[in-house]
Each structure stands twice: as structure tokens, then as C-alpha cells.
Amino acid sequence: MTTTTVAFAPSVDRPARLDPRMTFDSFVPGSSNRLAFAAAQSVAETPGRAYNPLMIYGNSGLGKTHLLHAIGNYVQENYPGRKVLYVSTETFLNDFIRAIQTRTQLALHERYRENDVLLIDDIQFMETRGETFHEEIFHTYNALHGEGKQIVLTSDRSPRDLAGLQERFRSRLLQGLVTEIDQPDLETRIAILRSKSEREGIDLPNDVAEWIAHRVRDNIRELEGSITMLRAFANLRQEPISLELAKAHLTNLGQEQVILKLKQSSRWWPTFTASQWRTFAAPNVYDRWCTRDTSRCT
Secondary structure (H helix, E strand, C coil): CCCCCCCCCCCCCCCCCCCCCCCCCCCCCCCCCHHHHHHHHHHHHCCCCCCCCEEEECCCCCCHHHHHHHHHHHHHHHCCCCCEEEEEHHHHHHHHHHHHHHCCHHHHHHHHHCCCEEEEECHHHHCCCCHHHHHHHHHHHHHHHHCCCEEEEEECCCHHHCCCCCHHHHHHHHHCEEEECCCCCHHHHHHHHHHHHHHCCCCCCHHHHHHHHHHCCCCHHHHHHHHHHHHHHHHHHCCCCCHHHHHHHEECCCCCCCEECCCCCCCCHHHCCHHHHHHHCCHHHHHHHHHHCHHHCC
């Protein structure tokens, strides 16, 4: 009988590399995240020795994923001989299912257990998964931790509140450092807006930064997204970003979704083609514009 060996193929949705924009230099520390920031720097500088495991938890959009990438980028730059893997829990699950389907579990073990730094995002999604997947992550954790390899995980809740995890896995997470990222205060939110605008060469007036920061309190992604949307509108209008522009065209700021008001009756509107809009606007803005009238997107 001829035996066919099937090579393990990782999930296609796995990021090809760490996001180079997410570094410690581009992270804005404040009172709400200072401990998590310092702990992330420590594990990046001395992997496997400072805090192992390190668990960072907090609501979505507060910088947990940024710190994971920052750790990975720092290790890759300063310890080029060490293997780093960043993965979401969902991608880990997809790889696990594929390995079962193709009977390549040993190759999966090698893929995940031969790393010096393993970064796992959003482990709260483990709660609803089957016992077999819990066993896989538990044994992967044990294999790496037993060899002094660094493990960093994130979640939207503390391990104490993740009732769907195996008790023995939760207890191991609690043996390390568990740190929370909270909502940024006003000064930190303003600093985040200024940092984002400086990195992207955007002239953001102080009064606009303060106006946005007062309205977006609990989501850094929305803070940064508001600058992207303002830049798109300023480019379309061919005028600088101003408080009047922000107040006129950003509505529901700080709520579930930022909505960019599109005034079709304005004199400038007909002068912009779909290709020009696609060039100037952020992709999600362009998609929203097309959704309202598909005849525009030609």
C-alpha cells in the first residue's frame, strides 16, 4: 500500500506577517494602559523571562492587538533568530480543523509549538468551541511554557470571567501577569489623535482634536477612523480640516458607527467622479456611497 503524505497548509486568512505599523513607538501610553504597555515591553525585551504568560484584556478597540504586534515586531527586529507567530483564535481553530481533515496534526503541532514567541488574539472565542480544540490549545500552551517560550494572549474579559475555558487552562493564565486596558482618558485620546495625524501628515487643528476626543471615549479605532473620514472629506472639498467641517459632516460620533453626511445638493458634488471618490475616500466610505446608489459606481 502506498502512503500519501499531505503537507499541512495553514489557513489562508492567517496574516502573512506582523503589521509593521503597530510598534511600541506608535502606541500612545496613558493612565489607562500604562501597566499593559510596560509589561508588553518587558516580555519583548526578555521573552520567556519577564511575565509568562502575559494576558491583556479589555474592550474592543483599546489597543490589545496593537501591543501583540508591537511585541512581535520588537522581537523580530532585535532577536532575528527567534520564531514569532501572531494568530487569532479563529485562525488557530481553522488550522486545527484543517489538520484533522487532512490528518496532519503532527505538522500542526510543529507549526505552533516550535515558536519562541506565540501571540494569540481574542481567546474569548474559545469558550464556544469543542473540548478537542480546548485540549489542543492547552497542550500547545504546556509545551511552549515548559520550554520557557513566551506566550501572550488577549481577551475582552479577565480569565476569571471566561467560564467557558477549561479550569486548568484558566488557572495557568492566572499564574502569569493579567493586566487590563481601560478606556483612555481625555488627554490620552487627544494624544492618540495627534499621533495619528502626525504619522500620516495630516494637519489636525487642536480644536478639532478636542471636539472629537470629547465625543469618542471608548474606542481608539473610532478615534483614528474619524481622522481618516475627515481627511477624505477635506480632500473632496479641497479645503483644510476645520471644526466647522467636522461638525457638519461627522454625525453620531462616539456612537456605534460614524456616519459621513453626503450632501448631494452641494455644488461641488457633481464635479467628482467615482474614480476620484475612490482615490480620495477611505474604502468603507466609498462602499457606503456606492450602496446608496449603485449607478454611481461605474
